[in-house]
Amino acid sequence: MAHEMTLYTYFRSSAAWRARIALNLKGLKPDYCFIHLLKDDQHSADYQHVNPQQLIPALVDDKHIIAQSLAIIEYLDETYPNPPLLPKDAAGRARVRQIAYAIACDIHPINNLRVLHYLRDEFQVTDEQRTQWQRHWIAKGFDAIEKLLAQSDKPGRYCHGNTPTLADICLIPQMGNARRVHVELTAFPTLLRIEETALAHPAFAAARPEVQPDAQ
């Protein structure tokens, strides 16, 4: 890179985890700026200037500031096209995006930290109930994705063929979240198989929360 690139990240954020995988797959090595979500760094005046949504991640590439992990990944794929993170054909791209959004829209935001805090603070939901809530939305989403993948006429080592796409970039961090709240994963053999493949890939391995410099 001729110019500066910075990723605002937090080791445990699964949206930041997605961005880290994509950057690793593209061979890009941005500076990391650590935003500690449990210390409320995301609400600082400085970070609000970067992302008014006060969510992680955000990418600064030269003069462009981009928040929302999927907007970052589509931007990276358009700007640094190799290796591609989406198939070439429109139907394939739609299939990959459908899987990605089934996770990024319909699982992850419902289980986000700020939502869990609202459940605790406004509805006095217990820790056990919150964990059930997280498991419920993950299992519901995974059930649909497992069916989509198992029925597919495009079997492969990854969600779509034999190379990683946006779908895998969303799936692997969500599998990590599922393990944290002890979702029973044996019902999702295809997802487990893809996770095993992906975690053997250096780009995915290096993006895991536990190997980040800010992990504690």
Add this chain to the structure above:
Amino acid sequence: MAHEMTLYTYFRSSAAWRARIALNLKGLKPDYCFIHLLKDDQHSADYQHVNPQQLIPALVDDKHIIAQSLAIIEYLDETYPNPPLLPKDAAGRARVRQIAYAIACDIHPINNLRVLHYLRDEFQVTDEQRTQWQRHWIAKGFDAIEKLLAQSDKPGRYCHGNTPTLADICLIPQMGNARRVHVELTAFPTLLRIEETALAHPAFAAARPEVQPDAQ
């Protein structure tokens, strides 16, 4: 269109509303198949075959079945490129997608019907508390988007320039949802201005819930 196209839709679903706007903007006239969400049509065996997620909308274009509204819209934009729903430059596309995902990931799914049902059935949340929940996530999201748009160096009649993009396609249905739960909108003058512009556009006007054949 030489081939068959079908949209599975429900008049009040704001995700289906997005797909209807995009189809109208492209001048496409698919058959509509109505899935009544309050009668649980989305859980029928037939519809599960179309979309294992049991969510609306889904598009069948020739032999391709695509669920997830944003996957449908990106597919339409790639397959029927005029008029474009995303800017030509990568930074502009990232900005439009960031706004779209701020709505489609971080507002809409948290307020989705199935989540509201869970709050009622599992946490015994009252109707008033559920409305407060909906207002909270809408206002939080709109606050960030209003800041993003107001600070922008790309002012225009729409979210990004003077023609509709994916961002407006997500914004207008979310404004409709905001009105349904009586969010105080005066704090969002830019969003109100864009809404007024968009609703004067025939493609947006014809996609409104109240003018759909299944509206009741």
